[in-house]
Amino acid sequence: MFQGPSTPYPERLRTFSGFWNEHEATARQLAAIGHVYDRPPLEAIEEGSRCVTCSQFVRRESSIRALEGSLGHRRNQDGDYETGFGGFAFHFPNCERLQVKIPLDPQATLGGLHGGHRIGDLRERWEERSSRTTRSTTSNSEVLQTSPLFSLPTELRLEIYARILPQLDEVTDIVSLHRDSARVCTKTALTKANARDYSKANLLRCCKTIHDEALDILYTNRTYRFGSSKLLYLFLRNIGHHGRQQLRSVDICGPSREDAIAFSLLASCSKLRSLTLRWTRPTLLMPQARPIWVTDSVAALLEISGVHAVEFASDGPDVKSCLKEGSEDAAIVRAQLTRPKGESGSIRWVDGNMDV
Ligand SMILES: [Zn+2]
Structure with missing residues (x-):
């Protein structure tokens, strides 16, 4: 079919x-920025996607590296973050799809990709450590299983981990470490006057079993709050x-403008069960002159599924929002997001209009 x-x-x-x-x-991210997958004929050598508007072709491996790969691997020999996506672009210059922003695109972060990612650095170290322990699991596991720690009931072990790991609030705000930077951290860590203590996270490096059990604590019963979808996207990339x-x-x-790509990545989070939306637009879709990024922002939001609880909140009494409890838009959003995971949505899009 022609796309x-x-x-x-x-x-x-x-x-x-x-x-x-x-x-x-x-x-999901490729679809968000306007790409489609060209199923190659059998004799084709290269496989990848192309932009529906400017026809820019990007090889599959390049996209995976740029949109899913570890952020730590984006550093060059000097330890600085690489700018660009390794010599390719998802669009030709002036493609109107560029209005949907990719936060790691140097043009979007204004060259702020230098320095170390806090959450990314930690994750990289955990993963490196856990892959090392995976490789030596056979010899380690017997030793581990004889440890008295593992004779304790799981809930007691979780209680111990919770006391050791850094304390996070039930609602944890994620903020940018520096303005225009791809680095994110918790708001509490940013405002802490004392030197940050990273040693508490050493627990996660003990062994793979503890890593997996304890990492769960960082996400169970905890809401991560973001002031923008750009921060959400950077966080999702940093946690891997x-x-x-x-x-x-x-x-x-x-x-x-980062909604489409951020929501697309969020839609791939299989355990996402609760979503609170603070929307500052009086209508879900503007009545006329709908730019691509607006339509795609809403379309990508409605592709999220399997959520149990959808809440609508506001940052102040004067905020005009179409997503208020009781509104028609709110009902549409809730109905779509709470459908079973993987089930197709019931919204059809005709010329940028939503057909419910
Ligand atoms: Zn394009």
């Missing part, structure tokens, strides 16, 4: 279906695939 410039987000997403199962997170599969609850402000 033209007006191909809506759900249709773009469907072109990847069944072919990118291992890389669902990348496929494993973290994204643990994330349960998110509180997010919108709308913004």
Whole structure:
């Protein structure tokens, strides 16, 4: 089927279906920025996706590296973050799809990709450590299982981990470490006057069993709150695939030009059960002159599924929001997001309009 410039987000997403199962997170993000998957003929050598508007082609491996790969691997030999996506772009210059922003695109972060990622650095170290312990699991596991720690009931072990790990609030605000930076941290850590204590996270490096059990604590019964979808996106990239599969609850402000890609990545978080939306637009879709990023922002939001609790909040009494409890838009959003995981939505998009 011909995929033209007006191909809506759900249709773009469907072109990847069944072919990118291992890389669902990348496929969703590609659809968000306007790409479709070209199923290659058997004799084709290169496999990848192309933009429905400017036809820019990007190889599959390049997309996976740029949209899903570890942020730590983006550093060059000097330890600085690489700018760009390693010599390619998802669009030709002036493509109108560029209005949907990718936060790690140097143009979007204004060259702020230098320095170390706090959460990313820690995750990288945990993963490096846990992959090392995975390799030596056979010899270690017997030793571990004889440890008195593992003779305790699981809930007691979790209680011990909770006391050792850094204390996080039930609602933890994630903020940017520096303005225009890709680094994120908790608001509490940013405002702490004393030197930050990273030793508490050493627990996660003990062994893979403890790592997996304890990491769960960071996400269970905890809501992560973001002032923008750009911060949400950077957080989701920093916590990596494993973290994204643990994330349960998110509180997010919108709308913004990073919504489409951030919501697409959020849709790949399989355990997401609670979502609070703070929306500052009086209508879900503007009445006329609908830019691509607005339509795609809403379409990507409505592709999220399997959420149990959808709440609508506001940052102040004067905030005009279409997503207020009792409103028609709120009912549509809740109905779509709470459908069973993986079930197709009931919204059809015709020329940028929502057909409920
Ligand atoms: Zn393009």
